[in-house]
Amino acid sequence: IALLIAGARHQLVTGAILDDGTGIAGGGPSPHSSSVVDPPVPAAGAQDLPIQTPDPYALVELGRDVRPADYATTYARQALEFSGLETPLVVVAEVHPPWLEAVAAEPGVVTASLPDALRIYDRLTRA
Secondary structure, eight states, X not given: OHHHXXXXXXXXXXXXXXXXXXXXHSSOSSOOOOOOOOXXXXXXXXXXXXXXXXXXXXXXXXXXXXXXXXXXXXXXXXXXXXXXXXXXXXXXXXXOOHHHHHHHTSTTOEEOOHXXXXXXXXXXXXX
């Protein structure tokens, strides 16, 4: 999800740390059948309120649907080109499925430890 947002909505993020988790190796390198999730239940008295973002359906799908390497690198390249950051993407994951291997190989993508990645973005938020 972080990679997609960093590429498509770069103005909303300071940078993205790609770490191990469901979206890293959870779905495989190709699209799959979607799953069905129960919609969120509004709090008492809030039935008329619209569902807030982020869309829970999108989060479920994006969290487990890993796409082919060329799809992932498209978003990485957009983040690298349009974010205006020196380091928009840092890969800290130990698991490197084909799509993440391709992203990590993109010129400008940094591979680091999690503490080092956090220091990179801490400096940016304090500047």
